Amino acid sequence: MRNRMALSFTAVSANESFARVSVAAFVAQLDPTMDELTEIKTVVSEAVTNAIIHGYGENDEGIVYVEVELVDGTVHLVVRDEGLGISNLEEARQPLYTSKPELERSGMGFTIMENFMDDVSVESSRLEGTTVTLVKRLSKQNVLCN
Amino acid sequence: MRNRMALSFTAVSANESFARVSVAAFVAQLDPTMDELTEIKTVVSEAVTNAIIHGYGENDEGIVYVEVELVDGTVHLVVRDEGLGISNLEEARQPLYTSKPELERSGMGFTIMENFMDDVSVESSRLEGTTVTLVKRLSKQNVLCN
């Protein structure tokens, strides 16, 4: 069965924790390991924080959109904003690259997403926003399939 | 500040627990007491279960919509479906009334909502669906206001 959820919320940092719980509670239905769940929560934090801080520049008029679909033990996660967009995607995805060094951000958000997920794709256009699509196959399902 | 979220998900019972926890995680920002949080979770369960079982008759093509807005320490909660609707609202809200006695439902869903929330209103039209709007003022905020 396909099971879907969609979430949207005001672009404020206080909602990061809510987004983590919401996604993790939904994914919990696939019975992931505790490590997999931690990885997914971390990825949600990184992507949602990027939408809030970089996408909307902490303008709380913005709305962050999150979608999750569970298909045959695979988690499909989309985090989207309608904010500023990314002008140079290749540069943005480099480890340690950050456009806001003054915020003591690490520049490791995209690198973390790539490490914890099986697939990461980013679409963005200037002033229209950014969509990050992430896929993770859960280990238990792999075992069952082999 | 106003803080909003909207949630939608496939109408299957497996999602009830996800909806409870998701709403609870959002409301937790207002620092409710444990009792208030339990009450809100119970109300979400009742309203979401109604949407799934009665609204969609467990047809998993249906989508359940949940919206929460936090305004000055008050929780505004909307649970909506685009299902069968309720033909006689007054009867439906009576304690112990249930249209599905065979499911061993208690007929106490609306009564529980009325007991745990400050305001409950229901709009419904046949074949178009049902919208339940619920409001709860949190105790801590009352104390601060008096």
Added chain:
Amino acid sequence: IGEIQRFLRDDGTVKVSRSIKETANHIRKMSDELAKTFGRVPTIQEIADKLDISPEEVVFAQEANRQLASIHETVYE
């Protein structure tokens, strides 16, 4: 600080903190225990079954505890 502690104690929020902290501690202990028994990281359902709560509640308690820890840091440190 004494004022703040008293406030936190008196307004009922401590009830939330205590019960969530307890659940979160149980989750951590059970997770370690099961990891030892199985020789691998447990799944969330395995922990939820042992504690007799839903997997979703496991998620909630863990996160709430993490939030409390960060509030604790800002208030007391």
